[in-house]
Amino acid sequence: MPPYLLGLRLAGRRVLVVGGGRVAQRRVPALLAAGADVVLVSPEITPSLEDLVAAGRLTWHRRTYERGDCAGAWLVQAVTDDGKVNAAVVAEAETARIWSVRADDADASPGWTPASGQVGETTVGVLSGGDPRRAAGLRDAIVDGVRDGGLASRHSRRKPVGVALVGGGPGDPGLITVRGRQLLAMADVVVTDRLAPRELLDELAPDVEVIDAAKIPYGRTVPQESINDYLVEHAKQGRFVVRLKGGDPFVFGRGGEEALHCARHGVPVTVVPGITSAVAVPGAAGVPVTHRGVSQEFHVVSAHVPPGHPASTVDWAALAASKGTLVLLMAVERMELITEALIGYGRSSDTPVAVVQEGTLPGQRSLTATLATVAGEMRAAGVRPPAIAIVGDVVTVAQEIDTLRADLGRDP
Secondary structure (H helix, E strand, C coil), X not given: CCCCCCCCCCCCCEEEXXXXXXXXXXXXXXXXXXXXXXXXXCCCCCHHHHHHHHCCCCEEECCCCCCCCCCCCXXXXXXXXXXXHHHHHHHHHHHCCCEEEECCCCCCCCECCCEEXXXXXXXXXXXXXXXXXXXXXXHHHHHHHHHCCCCCXXXXXXXXXXXXXXXXXXXXXXXXXXXXXXXXXXXXXEEECCCCCHHHHHHXXXXXXXXXXCECCXXXXXXXXXXXXXXXXXXXXXXXXXXXXXXCXXXXXXXXXXXXXXXXXXCCEEEECCCCHHHHHHHHCCCCCCECCCEXXXXXXXXXXXXXXXXXXXXXXXXXXXXXXXXXXXXHHHHHHHHXXXXXXXXXXXXXXXXXXXXXXXXXXXXXXXXXXXXXXXXXXXXXXXXEEEECCHHHHHHHHHHHHHHHHCXX
16 A cells, blocks of 8 residues: 655654664764754764764664664664664564664565655655655656756745845856755846856746846946845845856855845845855866875965056965965966966976866866966967966876876777
């Protein structure tokens, strides 16, 4: 007969988990997230579970199961590798009329754990006749549909309020965070710019108002003050506003200015971090910004103000003296001044440099050079923003990776 689905509210309730292996490692974090008071009984546990014990998140009895362990529990999970132990645990729970789940034998288990997923305040749980793979596949399809707007999810009793500063990631729409996509699907107004993943706008409902706040280098610009006013104006009208930005809102994204402006006008702000292009774009091009034995540090620099300019706050002399990786943003038009400063302050002119244009996007392309040659090679190649320059010996690591990949692709 089909099971009866029920959502258990576990906050403050004792949950006994017998077993400390891979199944427990999957289930315990979800139980903790639901607020359960988790007690774990097992002679050994995985390193991940041991970290939770060390953090004081749960209680661990380092021994085998003993009759009487179920006393006081509200829910019992029998997840050992020993079927006899699991059967004994469930039998005790049944006698005491305690909810129980047996992980190794669906037919013998009084309860089943559904394949579950969370989208905002919505929890999706799927059972499929005891077939966990099918249940997980259906769960993923439903969660994806709710998350990307394929299934209507904008209307709820607890609609978000105020403004959400959402980091859209480095460009590829698939690299926005789950939370960012959830809030975007619930927006009434989206204020976006040119570095945000534009493909995501096609997923919005027809009634969502999209405000283009593009800031085009060396072209037309919407003043930051106007953007700030857009956010407050629409939020004050009771509309949920998503400020969709490229990268991370607080990494050269002026998200701090927008958050301050909203706060000063009494508008609540939610900040959703994004994957900054400072590490994502080098990674997409195969350049590790740190590498053991090569670089133990990296510095992210906004180069929209060139070296020597009175408004510059960058200590170029210290950067030149550093042995760490330099990640330069907004440096295309100032690369010659930057390289002159770094070399002038003592950085070797032979230092490898990689430049990545349109990182993570279909038009991504890269070039490698040295500090002495990179400005000229960028001009010759017609490099335009958005592009990121990576200065340091980590570039040689990327070149070695590329060489090995090429060797693998050759016929023997």
